[in-house]
Amino acid sequence: MSTLTPTAPEQTLPIRPAVAPPARLRWWQVLAIVAAAFNARTSVTAVGAALPEIRAALGLGTGAVVVLTALPCLCIAATTCLVPLLRRRMGTQTGIVLFLGFLLTGQAIRVAEGQWLLLAGTALACCAIGGTQVLLPAVCQQLGGRRAAGLTMLSASTIGAGAATATATTPWLTEIGGWRAGLGAWIVPVAFALLLWAPQSSTPRITAPQLEKPRRPLLRSPGAWYLTTFMGLQSLQALSLLSWQPVLLRTTGADPAQAAALSTNTLVVSIAASAVITASCYRRTTHIGRWMVLTTCSGGLGLLGLLIAPSAAPVLWAALLGVGMAALAPAMAAIPVQAADGDETTRLSAMVQGFGYLLAAIGPALIGTLTDATSNAEWTLTALLFCNLVQLLFAALSNRLPAQAEAPARLPKTAPEVRPVPPG
Structure with a gap:
């Protein structure tokens, strides 16, 4: 009677990995x-x-x-x-x-x-x-x-x-x-x-042997659209602030020198926040979704502060906007996490950034039109705050992706199952 436990030679069958391990x-x-x-x-x-x-x-x-x-x-x-x-x-x-x-x-x-x-x-x-x-x-x-x-x-x-x-x-x-x-x-x-x-x-490129599997249709993937919309809204606000923040600050009562200093403060804080987010998520990718939510909330608080009390704490509002602009870091990091291999990473990156930047292109034109048409920054800040609230919704939806069945299947970390070879 044959046993179901494979012998040592049978456990060393040539099993090809789905993805070749990367070099150091x-x-x-x-x-x-x-x-x-x-x-x-x-x-x-x-x-x-x-x-x-x-x-x-x-x-x-x-x-x-x-x-x-x-x-x-x-x-x-x-x-x-x-x-x-x-x-x-x-x-x-x-x-x-x-x-x-x-x-x-x-x-x-x-x-x-x-x-x-x-x-x-x-x-x-x-x-x-x-x-x-x-x-x-x-x-x-x-x-x-x-x-x-x-x-x-x-x-x-x-x-x-x-x-x-x-x-x-x-x-x-x-x-x-x-x-x-x-x-x-x-x-x-x-x-x-x-x-x-x-x-x-x-x-020379060394192509690792790949398991035959159908390509995931990203255009029918809700998760891909969540990330795409988040990237588009984040880029819309970031590009709008890069182009119009000094003008908006001057319409809220800041003088030209103060507006330039506060805009520089926003950029410096965004760099520092991106470095902190990178250090936080370098080993624990589960933090990526949380940072998407936190950076969006920070940007929203900065916009709300400028809308309600612009002269109360302008340095704080500029710093909060800088943390909000750092949302690009977790958005980019979510792309390889949600993709199964290099080909899907490229397709997802193309979709996220392609459609995302089409959406972002509306931002500077819209903000410029509102700024020129009105004598104050209230309508402009309200429009940006509305975009921020929609971005927060998609940040929350993207944060749930790892727990959903829609996430691409990955290889198990344990050793692959070895089926017994029939005797003879």
Whole structure:
């Protein structure tokens, strides 16, 4: 009578894993990811910081300014749909090298003579930013393994740090050397990132054996839409504040110097909050959903304070808004957590950022219209507060995702079951 317990030789059957274990994460790989993420906002925020000088030098009309300020969200959203196909053809790391090359080319073109070259170079740079942002969660999952969420959150924090750095230093650079120096200076960090990534594009790709499984239709996934809507509303508020916060603060009674200082305080707090969130979620991904809720609540309290009592505690309101802008970090980190593999991570990242930035594109235009149409900031702050409440709803829904059956199935951590081999 045969036994159901397999013998030692039978327990060593060649069982292929679903995903090959990632190699050990090297410090230079982390540096490369940070360098790529740093450049994912600088070329956008630098234009906003130098916009008065650009408009005066090139004689840009209102239509050209509207196009120039709307290009980032539109180009990022338009590029995202092509990234999953591109990744399947050439790989994640080679794709990042390609987009960094486009980013370098676009930034070089736009500092040439003429407003059409400025628009064309900005469009190419923004398309490159969209591709880089979509691929960052996938490359973090590919290189980071179990630390993918923490690595993605680190990249998201670096994106915010790059945006704040460009916003703070571009006016100073523009004052020294003109608007071309203010925009052209950001070619240097792109070239540095490209030098770090270029050797990786020549590394042969090793494809791990994958289990045959159907691709999850993300467009019919409620969880994917929860995260997409959260990302869109978060980006809408963040881009609106980056563009209009000094103006809004001045309409609430702050003088120009105080408005500039409070806006800088918001950016500094957002960087610090992103670092704290990254440290909190590096080992415990279960904190990601909670931070989505907490950062949204903080941003809402800051908006409510500006609406009800703007002069009572302006520094506190600016700090709360900075914590709210840090919601990008948990939103980006949730992408690899909710995806089953690298291909799904790329598709989910493309969906979240593509549709999300289409929604975000409404923000600056809406806030600008309300600000110009009214003599105070009440209607503008009310609109932002309403968006914040809707964002809080989707943050709460996204926080429930790990407990739902809709989350993608993962391999068990225990050893795979070994079925007995019949004797003879």
